[in-house]
Amino acid sequence: MAASSVSRVALSAIPEAVQQSHAQTAPPLMPPNGRPYNPVVTLNGWTLPWRMNAGVKEFHLVAEPVVREMAPGFSAHLWGYNGQSPGPTIEVVEGDRVRIYVTNRLPEHTSVHWHGQRLPNGMDGVSGLTQPAIQPGQTFVYEFTARRPGTFMYHPHADEMTQMAMGMMGLWITHPKQRPHPLIAEVQRDFCFLLASYDVEPGSYTPKPMTMTDFNLWTWNSRIFPGIDSFNVRLGDRVRMRVGNLTMTNHPIHLHGHEFEVTGTDGGPVPKSARWPEVTTDVAVGQMRQIEFIADEEGDWAVHCHKSHHTMNAMGHNVPNLIGVDHSGLAAKITRLIPDYMVMGERGMADMAEMEMPLPENTAPMMTGTGPYGGLEMGGMFSVLKVRRDQKPGDYQDPGWWAERAPKGTVASAYAGPVPQAPSAASGKPSAAGKDAELKVRKPSANAHGSH
Numbered sequence: 001m002a003a004s005s006v007s008r009v010a011l012s013a014i015p016e017a018v019q020q021s022h023a024q025t026a027p028p029l030m031p032p033n034g035r036p037y038n039p040v041v042t043l044n045g046w047t048l049p050w051r052m053n054a055g056v057k058e059f060h061l062v063a064e065p066v067v068r069e070m071a072p073g074f075s076a077h078l079w080g081y082n083g084q085s086p087g088p089t090i091e092v093v094e095g096d097r098v099r100i101y102v103t104n105r106l107p108e109h110t111s112v113h114w115h116g117q118r119l120p121n122g123m124d125g126v127s128g129l130t131q132p133a134i135q136p137g138q139t140f141v142y143e144f145t146a147r148r149p150g151t152f153m154y155h156p157h158a159d160e161m162t163q164m165a166m167g168m169m170g171l172w173i174t175h176p177k178q179r180p181h182p183l184i185a186e187v188q189r190d191f192c193f194l195l196a197s198y199d200v201e202p203g204s205y206t207p208k209p210m211t212m213t214d215f216n217l218w219t220w221n222s223r224i225f226p227g228i229d230s231f232n233v234r235l236g237d238r239v240r241m242r243v244g245n246l247t248m249t250n251h252p253i254h255l256h257g258h259e260f261e262v263t264g265t266d267g268g269p270v271p272k273s274a275r276w277p278e279v280t281t282d283v284a285v286g287q288m289r290q291i292e293f294i295a296d297e298e299g300d301w302a303v304h305c306h307k308s309h310h311t312m313n314a315m316g317h318n319v320p321n322l323i324g325v326d327h328s329g330l331a332a333k334i335t336r337l338i339p340d341y342m343v344m345g346e347r348g349m350a351d352m353a354e355m356e357m358p359l360p361e362n363t364a365p366m367m368t369g370t371g372p373y374g375g376l377e378m379g380g381m382f383s384v385l386k387v388r389r390d391q392k393p394g395d396y397q398d399p400g401w402w403a404e405r406a407p408k409g410t411v412a413s414a415y416a417g418p419v420p421q422a423p424s425a426a427s428g429k430p431s432a433a434g435k436d437a438e439l440k441v442r443k444p445s446a447n448a449h450g451s452h
């Protein structure tokens with residue numbers, strides 16, 4: 001470790017850097033001092049404790065290599081803050097004077113940019129432009145007043161490509177001072193998470209920072225389904241979800257069973273006249289979106305990115321499309337050469353989730369997760385909103401599956417009676433399949449020289 005630029009005496013004056021050793025969702029941190037507020041819940045994360053020092057809220061972030069469990073059985077070697085990636089959520093109140101000590105325990109220099117904040121230019125954290133970089137072993141101090149309420153994030157502005165690909169990021173929530181606030185509703189549940197993508201080769205541990213678009217892990221707070229906790233709420237709760245995107249592509253976040261409104265961005269609260277109902281909202285690169293809805297439908301409702309490749313884990317993208325191809329006899333022949341070989345994709349890709357193919361060590365299955373009715377065949381950016389009438393206020397525990405209490409007759413099920421004939425689209429009459437079918441046949445040789 002390089003020598004610190006801060007003396008021992010000065011270090012003792014710095015607040016303790018609280019560490020987190022696990023990836024479970026921490027209960028909301030009720031503010032022990034300072035202005036009161038309703039705390040957020042960071043999905044599979046936690047809020048950084050602070051200390052008050054002569055009216056200033058003091059935090060201590062430590063940038064360092066971490067081991068992040070992305071899902072049970074799969075961990076990645078990332079860079080983060082205070083033992084985890086993402087770093088802890090910082091929660092303050094509009095008007096708070098905030099001092100953040102940042103210690104660099106990485107092998108290279110770093111800085112912290114406070115994305116979306118109004119602050120003095122020299123506190124903006126762009127190394128080379130607004131400050132010298134924080135060298136390994138050094139501690140820097142940032143200080144400013146949290147001027148406007150909203151949902152923000154922090155991340156390095158130094159060797160950004162590498163440091164963000166390695167997981168360096170965190171959420172920052174500035175709660176409103178005025179309550180009730182005309183544009184910021186009081187909510188019963190306030191969740192937050194960051195979207196990040198990684199490229200970790202199956203069987204390895206460290207993301208490849210050079211990857212630009214072809215990532216294989218799509219994460220919420222550096223977790224992948226089934227490692228992402230569910231959103232557990234009480235029937236009738238007003239629920240807020242704050243989502244920030246630090247990947248290289250956009251993510252249409254989709255909620256089942258409810259309509260929501262986008263009530264804020266990193267630019268601040270959205271005027272009421274500019275809100276409209278949605279069930280999906282696109283979160284573009286570098287953006288934050290705050291969605292709100294009343295959880296008034298009981299059940300287990302999927303919440304996910306609507307890009308279907310983002311609800312999968314690491315896979316071989318170069319798999320040929322074999323849907324409809326008859327493999328019979330082929331597998332047996334290949335198995336003689338490669339004992340673990342499995343033919344997949346003949347009937348679709350669901351086979352891949354069902355057949356438990358041997359995976360390299362430290363690899364998450366591509367499509368996985370088991371629900372009360374069978375395989376979910378999901379991965380990546382997927383979770384569940386669990387709405388229950390008997391979920392106690394302030395209780396964030398997983399209530400189990402809705403299937404165990406779904407009222408009779410409210411679940412789709414196999415039909416045993418006579419099936420009515422389906423009318424064909426063209427005539428509106430029952431179809432005479434096979435009778436008038438027309439086939440176009442092309443001789444294989446016709447295309448040999450590019451002719452059609």
Ligand SMILES: [Cu+2]
Pocket residue numbers: 218250251252305306307310381
């Ligand atoms: Cu996505």
